[in-house]
Amino acid sequence: MSHHFLEVKNLCFSYPDGTEALRGLSFRLEHGEAVGVVGANGAGKSTMLLSLAGLVMPSEGSVNLGGMILSKNTVGEIRRRIGFLFQDPEDQLFMPTVFDDVAFGPLNQGLSASEVTARVKGALGDVGAVHLEDRPTYRLSGGEKRAVAIATVLSMMPDVLVMDEPSSGLDPRGRRLLICLLKKFSHTRLIATHDLDLVLDVCPRTIVLHEGAVAADGATEEIFQDRGLLEKCHLELPLCMKGEVH
Numbered sequence: 001m002s003h004h005f006l007e008v009k010n011l012c013f014s015y016p017d018g019t020e021a022l023r024g025l026s027f028r029l030e031h032g033e034a035v036g037v038v039g040a041n042g043a044g045k046s047t048m049l050l051s052l053a054g055l056v057m058p059s060e061g062s063v064n065l066g067g068m069i070l071s072k073n074t075v076g077e078i079r080r081r082i083g084f085l086f087q088d089p090e091d092q093l094f095m096p097t098v099f100d101d102v103a104f105g106p107l108n109q110g111l112s113a114s115e116v117t118a119r120v121k122g123a124l125g126d127v128g129a130v131h132l133e134d135r136p137t138y139r140l141s142g143g144e145k146r147a148v149a150i151a152t153v154l155s156m157m158p159d160v161l162v163m164d165e166p167s168s169g170l171d172p173r174g175r176r177l178l179i180c181l182l183k184k185f186s187h188t189r190l191i192a193t194h195d196l197d198l199v200l201d202v203c204p205r206t207i208v209l210h211e212g213a214v215a216a217d218g219a220t221e222e223i224f225q226d227r228g229l230l231e232k233c234h235l236e237l238p239l240c241m242k243g244e245v246h
């Protein structure tokens with residue numbers, strides 16, 4: 001099933017220590033949209049993404065992926081449909097070698113050995129990390145771990161990409177490869193990031209989070225022109241727009 005929408009209604013979540021991280025978020029993504037999620041540290045971006053994949057269970061509200069409502073019964077199926085990139089690559093990588101990590105998803109999908117190998121080579125090629133294939137994952141550099149983590153998501157060929165800080169730690173070439181593949185990906189993309197230039201480049205639409213709520217949701221170019229909004233939400237202009245707005 002590839003023609004998903006993703007609809008979130010009144011999503012609320014508090015951590016066990018009482019921190020209210022999400023305070024009633026609502027939005028709807030249509031199939032094929034590329035949407036940036038921006039906001040200051042602690043605004044709720046990661047918590048929101050985690051709750052979409054049922055990695056934290058919302059205390060109120062609903063998540064509807066293509067007609068399937070997130071619940072304890074559907075969480076497995078929803079996770080299989082969403083390609084989820086964690087903010088911290090250490091949460092993503094757990095196998096002894098890079099090959100094994102990138103092969104893990106395709107193997108679970110029941111593909112043959114030759115198909116799995118093709119998926120691994122393709123995904124590592126997309127992120128410029130073919131040369132790391134046989135390396136132990138825990139001995140990679142930070143940026144290498146990020147690239148391999150992205151490859152583990154791509155190798156599953158998901159219908160929806162949900163990525164938390166995908167460009168963080170990547171060198172300029174890695175970042176350029178990431179931007180190219182995000183632009184090429186034809187399904188829905190939801191990308192939380194502090195890299196506002198990436199958002200401007202990849203995402204026609206942006207959701208701004210502030211203190212666990214949606215402060216704005218609209219055309220990226222308009223949002224980045226709104227100085228009052230950016231200031232209120234502790235955001236700065238993308239580098240490429242600095243000098244355009246005074």
Ligand SMILES: Nc1ncnc2c1ncn2[C@@H]1O[C@H](COP(=O)(O)OP(=O)(O)OP(=O)(O)O)[C@@H](O)[C@H]1O
Pocket residue numbers: 015016017019020021039040041042043044045046047048087
């Ligand atoms: N495990 C946790 N236990 C308690 N509070 C948490 C936990 N993780 C996050 N929080 C709190 O929840 C709120 C939202 O955090 P979240 O990680 O979603 O923010 P973020 O927008 O992703 O920030 P960043 O840009 O730093 O990644 C913050 O107030 C944070 O301190």
Ligand SMILES: [Mg+2]
Pocket residue numbers: 045046047087164
């Ligand atoms: Mg975060």
